[in-house]
Amino acid sequence: MDKIGIGLLGYGTVGSGVGKLLKKNAEDIRLATGRRVELRRVLELPGFSSPELDPALVTHDVEDVFGDPDIQVVIELIGGTGAARDFQLRALRAGKHVVTANKQLLGQHGAELLETAEQNGVHLRFEASAVGAVPIIKVLRESLVAAEVSTIFGIVNGTTNYMLSAMSQTGAEYADVLADAQRLGYAEADPTDDVTGKDAAAKMAIMSSIAFHSRVTLGGVAHEGIERITAVDIAHGRRLGLVCKLLGVARLIDGAMNVRVYPAFLPAAHPLAGVSGAYNAVFLESEAFDKIMLYGPGAGSVPTASAVIGDVISVVNTAAGSFTKNCLCYKDLPFFPSADVVSRFYLRLHVVDRPGVLARVAAVFGEQDVSIRSMVQEGGGDAAELVFLLHPAREARFFAALERLSGLDEVQGEPSVVRVEE
């Protein structure tokens, strides 16, 4: 029976989960693949030490991994775009298959890595970089490769989904919920990548590259975060039957790609509105199958480790050369400018409460051909709050109107803007 040797780079939360699952499920993996999959080397980073790890496996020199002819698969779980990139490239050039959960690296340097894999006739697999345990990459790459997916639409970041769910349930403000999430381990000490939408953007870059067969890098994904979502807006949304979610949205419009991340209101009856806590869910749309949705835990060490193991099995099961296409980026679709996308908006304005204000605001919308679906005025005394739901409009027109509105004497402070999806 063939042996498949594994080299593991990094032994943090996910890495140790992978080590344990490989051991615990060794017999299942052997029976399923006909091969004995065996951890042969673990690269520990300087300053780390894992007492539960067999010392014979541990090395601090990455060449012990690349130079071992019995290691066929390298699992990179160091993270970041520095050493991880260097290690992946060297592993691929040494003829090793690479499995990784590193979404920022894939989102930024995917092209280079995938081409290197291609040139060396090995696989680069990255299921765990997308939606945790949910095998969306495999489904897109293999089951739906000829299905002409036209839309990816979903919740692809667990931290912000946990935070928005908590804001919605408790009425608490962003800063308080973030502090809670950090205390409970749902948000990192530096939450920037999550709350700004950068983490979601990297995932959308990876998924849309595969779905649209065209290269989308992190730089091609405009992302807005949840930092400016307030308890007041969430409460207004609820009154309107809407729930706020951070969405990743990738669409083919007139044969061009628009890939973005933004907070949006969804109708409370929308299936994504019910996805709460650290769960993720992604809709795929295509003429061929209408809608498919995949739902599951978006992160967590065991689900992520489970996705890594799935990739290892996929590599073991796929003979070299039989499925050499790693990226499938054989098209080169253009991007569709966000300014030309037609969207619906929620807009909340603070205004001085005096006669004629609403007429002036309405006139600005009128000039830009943005029409108002509903308006609620709240408050009294000197200041009032106007809450608008607008009919679909080209984003360029909406933002032109918004700029004009911000310049009016009657409008005070920062307007709140949230897209509305149906």
Added chain:
Amino acid sequence: MDKIGIGLLGYGTVGSGVGKLLKKNAEDIRLATGRRVELRRVLELPGFSSPELDPALVTHDVEDVFGDPDIQVVIELIGGTGAARDFQLRALRAGKHVVTANKQLLGQHGAELLETAEQNGVHLRFEASAVGAVPIIKVLRESLVAAEVSTIFGIVNGTTNYMLSAMSQTGAEYADVLADAQRLGYAEADPTDDVTGKDAAAKMAIMSSIAFHSRVTLGGVAHEGIERITAVDIAHGRRLGLVCKLLGVARLIDGAMNVRVYPAFLPAAHPLAGVSGAYNAVFLESEAFDKIMLYGPGAGSVPTASAVIGDVISVVNTAAGSFTKNCLCYKDLPFFPSADVVSRFYLRLHVVDRPGVLARVAAVFGEQDVSIRSMVQEGGGDAAELVFLLHPAREARFFAALERLSGLDEVQGEPSVVRVEE
């Protein structure tokens, strides 16, 4: 560039969909797989004729397919367990890979077919036999093969889901909704397989065989249908915050398998309660990833054809010999008897309205250690209706109580029984 020749057996709704998708997506498939996938022969059944089909492709002799050395993949879309079984066996023995959507054949003769595939070193793929366009077989076979799935729980029949959704929305009775569904093409002229749960049972047999790595045949799946669900029960359910769905449920209990299909009430907030119309949705549970859900159209010619194409690509991409395990049934888990499963029940009884009736009914439950969670009495005059929600109990005890209740003088007609899932 290698060519892959396809032989298509049957050119009905799904077959013609496959023919069209192969043509339309030829270039995408070539770019994704590096092979030219080409329809070489179509077996038309006697009495059928498809004017839009190139006459050069048509044959009425299946040997033209099996004898063509340039056909590597045979797609069987005839259905049924007669000629289809014979054709699949012959194709496999002729060294052709087989792709099929035939769930009844797989559910009944899966073992024979998979072993024949194994012996001949070819693939047997059957994604379209499970949940239509939703690639659950691929996810179970490949991504989750070492994830120890412990539960499959879902809506796996579109016809009954459409009917129960309609009953719930309109308050109509079963027979009327069935007639409508037949008129609209959602139910077949002979709806037996769907409404009795047999179709769902075949799918559960296929999915649980793969998830539990043990052979489950149609005969091993107890199935109850929706024929006895009434508008009254659905209305009572709604009042109790419950929605009725036909569920496929496969569980590992103490290392043994219990696989069944039955109508059940779900809380209105349960994600499956919101799956309506002809859609399917399946939850997979495992310690490794908690819960994953897959959702999509359960039937329809284009989604089914799309799943068939996914399988063809999977076969093309997987080198012969590199992934020879077709079934993965390397365990031989025992079955867990349904009588020992602990379930919750909804029970509606017609009783004569006289003093002491409830006490007698309650005494019967008490004898069997079945405890009552809530009871509502309705009606008046001579007859009343008692609607019970019961606490979890071993099914053997519940059904013993039910038999005793049916024998009471005070109980009239047939009791309505629906399981309740949380």
